[in-house]
Amino acid sequence: MHRATEGRTPAELLAAARGGERRAIARLLTLVERGGGAADAITGATHRLTGTAHVVGITGAPGSGKSTLTSALTTLLAEGGRRPAVVAVDPSSPLTGGAILGDRVRMEAATVAGVFVRSMATRGHGGGLALAVPGAVRVLDACGFDPVVIETVGVGQVEVDVAAAADTVVVVVTPGWGDAVQANKAGLLEVADLFVVNKADRPGASDARRDLDLMLDLTEVSGACSARRPTIVETTATKGEGVEDLLAVINTHHAVLVEGTGLEVRRACRLAAEVRARLDHLLGEAAGQALAEAGPVVGETPVETARRLAGRILGAGDTR
Template sequence: MPVPDVFELARNGERRALGRLLTLVERGGVNGDKVAEISHPIAGSSHVVGLTGAPGAGKSTITGRLAAAAGLASESGVGVVAIDPSSPITGGAILGDRIRMDEVIDREGTFVRSMATRGSSGGLALAVPGAIRVLDAVGYDPVIIETVGVGQVEVDIAGTADTTIVVVTPGWGDAVQANKAGLLEVADIFVVNKAERPGASDARRDLELMLDLGAHPDPNKPTWRAPILMTTATDGSGIDELWDQVVAHRSWLTETGELLGRRQNRDRFEMLGRVDELLGGLGRKRAESEQGLALLADVQSRKLSPTAAAAELLADLLES
């Protein structure tokens, strides 16, 4: 069956067809490109919510609960993409996010897809922007993305989501940690999960302190101070309040025009990423050619620097 027909089925609510489209996006190639070509013009209206935080912080459970809260408010269905790491050694993966999402997993109108990182770093899989586009194009709104458990610098989600939620737990670190961690600069909303545990109020205070230190708003620019929510995801407490904040952030983004800016930036990053990918592919292909191998030999015999060899390999593209 050709891709446009599969797409039509998916738009008509055929979940198996949507499942296949997401597989095509993950595989890339001709079919993946076709899916992007069809979905891009009609996508762009769904609210993309990203969740990130350390492994074991409760991201999957919160994602499931949040999807349930969103489902009550949304008529269009909730899309979830949950990402887990691929083994760097074998390429295999254990995708275990569905077991934390009992609340939503069988609800009509909720679509949950597990995705392995397949070698990409930064907490997302390469196929994530494409998967968001497809879910958006077939009508899911919001689309919730759960990243792999990340530490300090794996913050790709912020370039991909409209609203980024950072989940921490009691005892995760002090104010210094909060200040240096790249994670915190990208948060639109903070969640202190496992809030029933000792140290929850300390974690909250450290976050407040960090936000105070960073509070030098440009009076000419709209500012959003990230709210800090306390949740216990396992029993659902705090989740409704979290969803309210997600909705509030969405309104703020729209009213201030920030949404448009973020999305334009997202498109730009994605296009640049594709440029890197295509140029890299071309470069590697040329490196295998007779000319490329001759240049490599010169580098290996120290006649030519690696940089000079690379420049010569791509000389025709670098001229202008």
């Protein structure tokens, strides 16, 4: 396929990547993103090497300043001696499969400070992303990056889920009632561990904070994977204001998770979500294959056909 790294096996790439070769890291991420056998092999090789990195998800509406905030946050971390990495997810065009991945424009400060940034396209919403992102996080964790930040646009269930599968989930909103309502609709309220009111130098910032508080009062915060009432932080990412506060709150959240059982619960949830995504993917593939083999259906209702094929798939044993 392509170029210098292609000749190496996943294991060789991983050894080089863990030795600090950035191109090998990038190559592993490419293979994970493509899926298939190589991706499975990398998952196998990295799974036991992970668990160190604090995984932070950052999501919010388009235009909320997520990238600028992610840049400011990771720049601060890098300057403080940490080794942050970012996986920035942007949508693929549903028509052509292509994508314009523009997050690096706003993350230039971070890249100059040495942060490893990888842009990732959704490549269709068919669950590929839900497999690729955990795989990429695993590679970066195994290569010693900490924290690993996943940044996604908070529209679309898959994007929200991907960011939500983190130890600490940050939801970014901007001043203006509309944004908070939008966040509520997109289901972002339920997944947030903390909220950022970004662009806090604009009029309406305190209103946004109050709106969020009101909505949180009305939202039942429960369930095994999220337990605490989210903190609200105000930032003006373009000026770097409030970013230190945000980092402190993120670190506190992590510390609380580590001290208690929170982290284990979180990660069990995350693993379950990944298994679920993988299962959906495998069953989807099997369904497609069974349907293709069945050919045109005559003399059966759709329900009967589906049940018959499901029985065949489920009886088929090991799916690989």
